[in-house]
Amino acid sequence: MFSRKDQLLKKTGESGIGRYDFLRQLIHEFTTTTSYECKKQTLSNLANFAYDPINYEYIKQLHLIDLFLSELSNDNEELIHFALGGLCNIVCDPESREYIISLNGVKLISSYLLHKNEEISLNALTTLFYIFESENAVLPQDLEHTIIQYEGHPSQRMKNLGKVFLQTYFMKK
Template identity: 40%
Template structure:
């Protein structure tokens, strides 16, 4: 059995890479570039970093959640897809969940339910589940959202149908 230190070292790598500085360089590059393809790749990379809880503090310090929230209003569907994926990954953490809710993230996420991009819709649905608490339930379970989920629960797309059905059947999760 590995010690927690050994497990952490294995997950962070032994090559001396400083995660904070690497993520910071991605954020700086995102801010400095006007290349559509480059911006998409950077947001995809940041969303991938959001998969690992070891990066949560770095992503918070660098305001990546705000960057993701800002991207939800973009016309570029690829940026929206990667941003909502990053938010979905980060919302398992209570501090990140609170940040999204307190920074008007729910209406932006609700907008993603109308996307023509299946991955965007699926990430939005799952993010809504992660954000649902007794405090957010009224906003998450608003009539327009329930109507949208009801529509998706009849979809021929099994992924959309199944996630919408779970959303409609379940109450709020027990995480706080």
């Protein structure tokens, strides 16, 4: 559910911690902990905060998009899954979308298409779907061939998302 600033202030109270400081603490916790379970939970929480537009400015100020993108080079599938989820959540913000594009995000995210983990694959394709709404995003030549492979996938979710992607971005040429 989306929040308004007055709702957040009411929830936070006068002596409570603000949203910016809370996100900053989560990022600090993620980058300093040695516990895998803590890292996983913290990254999941950060990805969830990326869903609410009220957090977009804080996310930009705290360079959370950079953290999500850097986690795409991680070997751990769960951390990759949460990082892609965070990118998928924030990419609806046009400014964040352009930032992701500028950091070679299309190539990084595309590398997870057809991943053996269906959730990772779906997050990657959904994120790309929203990225290509930008006039600055260039569809890679080989992407159509990759997306066509979704049509033969045993998962109905993969088939459906692949079909919508192809109809939206390749059949309108």
